Amino acid sequence: MERLTFDLASSSLSDMNRFLHRELADDDRRHVTVLNPDGAHNIAVGLNHPVTVEVQGHAGYYAAGMNKHATVVIHGSAGTGVAENMMSGTVHVKGFASNGAGATAHGGLLVIDGDAGLRCGISLKGGDIVVGGSVGSFSGFMAQAGRMVICGNAGDALGDSLYEAVIYLRGEARSLGADARFEDMSDDDYSALAGLLAQAGLDHDPKSFKRIASARSLYHWNADANQEY
Amino acid sequence: MDTKPVTFKRTSREESASFDRSVIDYIQNAAAHGLYEIRGMGAKRKLPHFDDLVFLAGSLSRYPLEGYREKCVTKTVLGTRFAKKPLELDIPITIAGMSFGALSANVKESLGRAATEMGTTTTTGDGGMTQEERGSSKTLVYQCLPSRYGFNPDDVRRADAIEVVIGQGAKPGGGGMLLGQKVNPRVAKMRTLPEGVDQRSACRHPDWTGPDDLAIKIHELRELTDWEKPIYVKVGATRTFNDVKLAVHAGADVVVVDGMQGGTAATQTCYIEHIGIPTLAAVRQAVDALEDLNMKGQVQLIVSGGIRSGADVAKALAMGADAVAIGQGILYALGCNSETFIQDSQHLSALEGYDALGTAPGFCHHCHTGRCPVGVTTQDAILEQRLQPEVGARRVRNYLKTLNMELTTIARACGKQNVHHLEREDLVALTLEAAAMAHIPLAGTNWIPGAGGGY
Numbered sequence A: 001m002e003r004l005t006f007d008l009a010s011s012s013l014s015d016m017n018r019f020l021h022r023e024l025a026d027d028d029r030r031h032v033t034v035l036n037p038d039g040a041h042n043i044a045v046g047l048n049h050p051v052t053v054e055v056q057g058h059a060g061y062y063a064a065g066m067n068k069h070a071t072v073v074i075h076g077s078a079g080t081g082v083a084e085n086m087m088s089g090t091v092h093v094k095g096f097a098s099n100g101a102g103a104t105a106h107g108g109l110l111v112i113d114g115d116a117g118l119r120c121g122i123s124l125k126g127g128d129i130v131v132g133g134s135v136g137s138f139s140g141f142m143a144q145a146g147r148m149v150i151c152g153n154a155g156d157a158l159g160d161s162l163y164e165a166v167i168y169l170r171g172e173a174r175s176l177g178a179d180a181r182f183e184d185m186s187d188d189d190y191s192a193l194a195g196l197l198a199q200a201g202l203d204h205d206p207k208s209f210k211r212i213a214s215a216r217s218l219y220h221w222n223a224d225a226n227q228e229y
Numbered sequence B: 001m002d003t004k005p006v007t008f009k010r011t012s013r014e015e016s017a018s019f020d021r022s023v024i025d026y027i028q029n030a031a032a033h034g035l036y037e038i039r040g041m042g043a044k045r046k047l048p049h050f051d052d053l054v055f056l057a058g059s060l061s062r063y064p065l066e067g068y069r070e071k072c073v074t075k076t077v078l079g080t081r082f083a084k085k086p087l088e089l090d091i092p093i094t095i096a097g098m099s100f101g102a103l104s105a106n107v108k109e110s111l112g113r114a115a116t117e118m119g120t121t122t123t124t125g126d127g128g129m130t131q132e133e134r135g136s137s138k139t140l141v142y143q144c145l146p147s148r149y150g151f152n153p154d155d156v157r158r159a160d161a162i163e164v165v166i167g168q169g170a171k172p173g174g175g176g177m178l179l180g181q182k183v184n185p186r187v188a189k190m191r192t193l194p195e196g197v198d199q200r201s202a203c204r205h206p207d208w209t210g211p212d213d214l215a216i217k218i219h220e221l222r223e224l225t226d227w228e229k230p231i232y233v234k235v236g237a238t239r240t241f242n243d244v245k246l247a248v249h250a251g252a253d254v255v256v257v258d259g260m261q262g263g264t265a266a267t268q269t270c271y272i273e274h275i276g277i278p279t280l281a282a283v284r285q286a287v288d289a290l291e292d293l294n295m296k297g298q299v300q301l302i303v304s305g306g307i308r309s310g311a312d313v314a315k316a317l318a319m320g321a322d323a324v325a326i327g328q329g330i331l332y333a334l335g336c337n338s339e340t341f342i343q344d345s346q347h348l349s350a351l352e353g354y355d356a357l358g359t360a361p362g363f364c365h366h367c368h369t370g371r372c373p374v375g376v377t378t379q380d381a382i383l384e385q386r387l388q389p390e391v392g393a394r395r396v397r398n399y400l401k402t403l404n405m406e407l408t409t410i411a412r413a414c415g416k417q418n419v420h421h422l423e424r425e426d427l428v429a430l431t432l433e434a435a436a437m438a439h440i441p442l443a444g445t446n447w448i449p450g451a452g453g454g455y
Helices: A013-022 A187-199 B021-033 B105-118 B131-136 B153-158 B185-191 B210-224 B240-249 B269-274 B279-292 B310-319 B328-334 B351-356 B389-413 B432-438
Strands: A003-007 A031-035 A052-055 A071-074 A090-093 A109-112 A125-131 A145-150 A166-169 A180-183 A210-214 B053-055 B076-078 B087-089 B093-095 B140-144 B161-165 B231-236 B254-258 B300-304 B323-326 B340-343 B346-349 B427-429
Touching: A013 B210, A109 A187, A125 A187, A145 A187, A166 A187, B053 B310, B076 B300, B093 B105, B093 B389, B105 B131, B105 B328, B105 B389, B140 B153, B153 B210, B161 B210, B210 B231, B210 B240, B231 B240, B240 B254, B240 B279, B254 B279, B279 B300, B279 B310, B279 B432, B310 B323, B310 B389, B310 B427, B323 B328, B328 B389, B427 B432
Parallel strands: A003 A031, A031 A052, A052 A071, A071 A090, A090 A109, A109 A125, A125 A145, A145 A166, B093 B323, B140 B161, B161 B231, B231 B254, B254 B300, B300 B323
Antiparallel strands: A166 A210, A180 A210, B053 B427, B076 B087, B340 B346
């Protein structure tokens, strides 16, 4: 397969992004390597083809933002909003991810081998996120649909104001957010979780996870509630 | 003795100014329900506004242009700073962002058709882009909101400009709100929500915090669209001078400033009436910010919040705006608060509908209920039929056309061959408040309260 290399030390980010948007055939499955990313923001945003992009180093904000179809692997850590609003495809961060990882993702799979910062999976809209390590506070805030797997621990207010998204947690959460609650794992949960762990290349026992979902008490106004949430 | 009857104003019937009948009604509702009021539209209280300004037209010192014959340009270009494809509009009057969800699909189609005929833009809202509006709008502005409902890269690419919404005038600091009765299956699907939930949007963006992050977010949208599309930043009017500067710093092509008269489909009344500053004060601060940065003309300013007439448009432009956006005015043009709705050229009574909501034409602000008696702010399959897209399109086109005629009439009277040549010096203020807020002299004087002393 033809390989393409962009060296961000010598060529511009905009030229690379434009090439990836404009110069690929619809079913382009080429392998693209990005050298010297050096923490640049907005690497490989808006991809719309089934290419594979390997970023050889650390990425800044919004790496693989709004990804569709593509597979993006970051051989380093990622800044805020990695794979934000992803529609489909896969984004794999080999290092750590900063805040808002996978925010509002509508589809696709985000795998983070290390830890993720605050608000991981915020407003998730159908995407899947697997975090090998721990996540910061307010992760899964207002998550509407999709699944989050956390193999380590979670900070405060996990799953605050959840809608229909489901969180699987292996470690401990410092606290659950408003309207989030632990629920029993069903067979469907175990098989979904096993599938996600396999996709992420992790061999944890699904039985070691707990399920967190919405109690749905915030779905409608309740005049008698004291609004302490 | 003569015993002429005298009618005294009885002290036993004296209404309190602090606790008038509206306040008593408010307190008793709070006492009965334990929940704040939610409603649609904008601030209802009397505020310093464009009505408090008048134009000094041509006379001996300046000469006017012939009202009908001499040319007066209304062309408006937005997004000249960074975008490779700025928007070229025929008129400086645009249609403000209003969501599918708040409005029916028929209404969105009407707006697109009217805007296309008039050579201007319409704007999506919190809830994504519908086929109806993309199909009918030649030039469509796509909003990027905190909720990101229905937000996707395909629609970003399909849009002609992108508006990053930080806040809106009716509720700066608050997210959108769509009550369960309007979250029908189509709306729910577009927003990835369960049907019928009381949907409360986030008030902060999920993937950035503060102006330095916003700069990177805007850069992402530019990279994603290969630097083609203008990027707007919309703020609700509060600390407008600073907010506009920060929006420019973050890389906006266009800044949209929405004053507190701006409408909403639903929010708490305490938000609508008590948060934010009037449009008049906001325009002045926004223009000051652009001038302070020497960015006037490079970054365009769109003003919204209670723009109703061609005179309002002319005053906003004279104060330094490049264009205006209209939301509520458009709704009224569609028939909001009319006694009738139009079905196949027949006017049919909508009074029963108002009655059921406990209101009447002229007072209705019940957009939040989804029971709009004239079919504008509804997702109900029956009610939405009350607004036929071709009727709506014609009425909105007529309204925009009227505003544009009024605008050019005023501009010509002031001797301008281009509406963008209207200037602050063409205006004087009728009240102290307006003079102070707008920094425009009180009529007949050269006095600007507070001038030289800052805000």
